[in-house]
Amino acid sequence: MRREKMSPRRARPGPICDDAGMNPDFSSAALDHLIVMADTLAQGVAWCEATLGVTPAPGGEHALFGTHNRLLAVASPAWPLAYLEIIAVNPDAAPTRRRWFGMDEAALQEAVRTHGPRLTHWVARVPDLAAAAAAWAAQGLDVGDILAASRMTPRGLLQWQIAVRADGRRLLDGCAPTLIEWGAVHPAVSLPASGVTLQGLRLAHPRAAALQGALAAAGVPGVVVEAGAAAAICAQLQTPRGLVEIDSGF
Numbered sequence: 001m002r003r004e005k006m007s008p009r010r011a012r013p014g015p016i017c018d019d020a021g022m023n024p025d026f027s028s029a030a031l032d033h034l035i036v037m038a039d040t041l042a043q044g045v046a047w048c049e050a051t052l053g054v055t056p057a058p059g060g061e062h063a064l065f066g067t068h069n070r071l072l073a074v075a076s077p078a079w080p081l082a083y084l085e086i087i088a089v090n091p092d093a094a095p096t097r098r099r100w101f102g103m104d105e106a107a108l109q110e111a112v113r114t115h116g117p118r119l120t121h122w123v124a125r126v127p128d129l130a131a132a133a134a135a136w137a138a139q140g141l142d143v144g145d146i147l148a149a150s151r152m153t154p155r156g157l158l159q160w161q162i163a164v165r166a167d168g169r170r171l172l173d174g175c176a177p178t179l180i181e182w183g184a185v186h187p188a189v190s191l192p193a194s195g196v197t198l199q200g201l202r203l204a205h206p207r208a209a210a211l212q213g214a215l216a217a218a219g220v221p222g223v224v225v226e227a228g229a230a231a232a233i234c235a236q237l238q239t240p241r242g243l244v245e246i247d248s249g250f
Contacts, residue, residue, distance in 0.1 A: 024081055024186045029132070029219035031201060032125040032180055033083045033188075034074070034235055035101055036246070037108070038117035041068055044086035047117040048072060053240040054194050056086055060151060066095030067103065073191040074198040074237060078222055081188040082198045086117065098168035101178065105169075119233050119246045121174045122201065124220045129161050129181035135217040136179075139210070141171055143179055150183075153190055159183030173231030174248065175203045176214050199236040199243070204228030 038044030048056050052072070059069035068090040074082050089103060098104050101121045112118060126132040133143045144165030151158050161181045170176070201223045205211045208227040215223060234247040 024182075024189065026125065026127050026182055026186075029124060029126045029221075031079050031082060031177075031198075031220065031223060032123045032182075033085050034119060034198075034201075034246075035121035035123065036084060036086045036117050037101065037103060037112050037120040038086055038088045039109075039113045041070060041086070041088040041090075044088055044117050045070055048084075048086060051246065052196055052237065052244060054196055056084070057191055057194075059085070061090060061093065062100075062149075063093060064096055064147070064149070065099045065103075066090050066093040067099060068093070071187065071191055072196060073188055073194045074196050075188060076197040076199065076238075079198050081186050083188045083191055084196075085123075098166065100162075100164045100168055102168060102170040102174060119235055119248050121170055122177045122233065122235075123162075123180050124177035124215075124218060125180050125182055126218055126220075127181070129163060129179055132179050132218045133163055136214055139213055139217060141176065141214055143171070153185065153187070156185045157183070158185050158187060172205055172207060172211050172214070175205045175211050175231050175233060177218075177220070179218065195240050197238045199238055200224065202226065202232075202234045202236075204230070204232040204234075206230070 045056060056070035056072040059071045061068045067087055069085050069087040072084040074084050102108050129146055136143055143163035146161055146163050148161050160183060163179045204226045205228055208225050212225045232248055234245055237244050
């Protein structure tokens with residue numbers, strides 16, 4: 001992971017999309033956002049400033065899961081609505097079910113606490129979540145419950161459906177994405193431009209064929225899948241500090 005001593009800059013005013021982005025095209029599946037888990041949200045913000053050279057925008061709270069986040073636009077021509085989500089357990093909230101993205105896994109919690117924030121997962125949006133979940137079930141992948149959620153934003157009501165297992169577990173060690181279906185408004189539309197752009201996402205897994213089959217079944221393009229002795233997630237980001245790779249390694 002590349003690090004340089006520079007003062008972090010704040011995201012520039014203005015959304016990453018114009019008003020036409022209020023009606024984004026969700027007719028095909030795509031990488032939606034990257035998940036960086038932190039022990040605390042303050043540590044996640046400090047990591048973003050030190051690693052990417054920018055301060056993330058405010059996010060929100062997730063009462064059902066007892067988590068909260070900060071967001072950073074990383075849109076690029078290949079992924080025009082992509083963003084990075086820095087997420088942590090909210091110490092002031094009590095979840096009513098197991099947390100999403102494997103955040104209740106003791107080993108993952110300890111690794112993040114010991115080694116700092118890491119890219120632990122990613123999310124893919126699909127035009128029909130029920131259909132995508134059924135396609136994965138046919139391949140032996142159980143995405144869990146389809147949950148509906150919403151919250152008000154400055155640009156309107158943000159509504160989405162997301163597949164979360166009752167045990168909170170990530171499929172294929174986090175390499176298979178969580179699946180989400182957005183309503184009419186996408187959160188990236190109102191995020192300020194950050195100067196950070198997603199250049200690529202690379203996945204490695206011992207069951208690479210199964211992972212590639214899952215992405216194909218959901219119709220998610222543009223992600224590199226390789227065979228590997230252990231699961232690994234690596235994203236390449238162009239930043240004010242040059243090209244930076246963030247990964248799931250500890």
